[in-house]
Amino acid sequence: MNDFxxxxxxxxxxxxxxxxMARAGLCSRRDAEKWILAKRVAVDGVTIDxxxxxxxxxxxxLVDGNTIPEKEEPRLWxxxxxxSQITTTRDVRGRTTVxxxxxxxxxxxxxxxxxxxxSEGLLLLTNDGELARLLELPSTAWIRRYRVRVYGRPxxxxxxxxxxxxxxxxxxxxxxxxxxxxxxPSNAWLTIGLREGKNREVRRLMESIELKVMRLIRxxxxxxxxxxxxxxxxxxxxxxxxxxxxxxxxxxxxxxxRAAPKKRTxxxxxxxxxxxxxxxxxxRR
Numbered sequence: 001m002n003d004f005x006x007x008x009x010x011x012x013x014x015x016x017x018x019x020x021m022a023r024a025g026l027c028s029r030r031d032a033e034k035w036i037l038a039k040r041v042a043v044d045g046v047t048i049d050x051x052x053x054x055x056x057x058x059x060x061x062l063v064d065g066n067t068i069p070e071k072e073e074p075r076l077w078x079x080x081x082x083x084s085q086i087t088t089t090r091d092v093r094g095r096t097t098v099x100x101x102x103x104x105x106x107x108x109x110x111x112x113x114x115x116x117x118x119s120e121g122l123l124l125l126t127n128d129g130e131l132a133r134l135l136e137l138p139s140t141a142w143i144r145r146y147r148v149r150v151y152g153r154p155x156x157x158x159x160x161x162x163x164x165x166x167x168x169x170x171x172x173x174x175x176x177x178x179x180x181x182x183x184x185p186s187n188a189w190l191t192i193g194l195r196e197g198k199n200r201e202v203r204r205l206m207e208s209i210e211l212k213v214m215r216l217i218r219x220x221x222x223x224x225x226x227x228x229x230x231x232x233x234x235x236x237x238x239x240x241x242x243x244x245x246x247x248x249x250x251x252x253x254x255x256x257x258r259a260a261p262k263k264r265t266x267x268x269x270x271x272x273x274x275x276x277x278x279x280x281x282x283x284r285r
Contacts, residue, residue: 008248016053021061021129022132036051043055077125080120081123084117084118122219143222147189147191151187159190163178166205174196179191
């Protein structure tokens with residue numbers, strides 16, 4: 001399991017320039033390295049050519065002549081991606097992208113992994129590229145769960161083979177969770193859980209057992225659920241919930257400023273009773 005605490009820790013420490021660019025939400029760390037090698041990045045007025053260059057909060061960082069955004073505390077959003085949107089910032093074929101559909105007041109964000117053009121459902125977005133990278137790693141061991149409608153009649157023996165992991169065209173696909181939910185005359189609904197999320201993995205696995213995917217909906221990514229979020233709807237995960245799910249210590253905001261309950265110890269109650277008895281005794285005299 002990855003340690004997410006480091007991305008919430010002191011931001012004054014030095015870090016590699018590629019990591020800083022990713023954390024600012026500009027791009028992935030891999031893309032940042034490409035930009036640096038293309039000499040598009042300058043630090044304190046000097047163009048750099050190595051992703052290993054370290055920067056601090058005092059460093060002046062320019063990409064294509066523009067100052068990069070300051071680092072903010074990592075944030076995460078749930079987005080209900082509709083079909084016919086592509087998970088890239090731009091598309092050479094002119095197809096609508098996920099990012100074109102976001103509210104105008106959203107900060108710059110990157111996606112946690114991708115969903116295919118025809119796929120739909122839960123897509124996580126974050127303003128922190130390093131958080132996105134950690135969430136995507138197989139070592140995080142979070143299950144991505146999908147509802148899948150296929151054309152055909154799945155054979156339980158084939159589903160069992162897929163559940164143990166298979167190799168297709170030289171690519172090894174790990175063990176998956178797979179369950180037949182409903183069988184109709186010509187279509188079936190499956191629930192599939194993956195831990196890796198290779199490119200078009202679900203579709204390729206279904207094709208290997210002669211089933212065609214008609215609809216693919218991601219319903220969860222680790223602890224984060226699609227739930228009742230409407231299509232094209234977006235909702236930010238509360239900071240407390242985000243840190244809690246990532247195993248980062250957090251304090252509930254509603255606990256701030258709340259007075260501690262008064263302690264009533266036994267001897268104080270006893271003293272009050274003794275004083276009351278003394279007052280009654282004196283009044284009788």
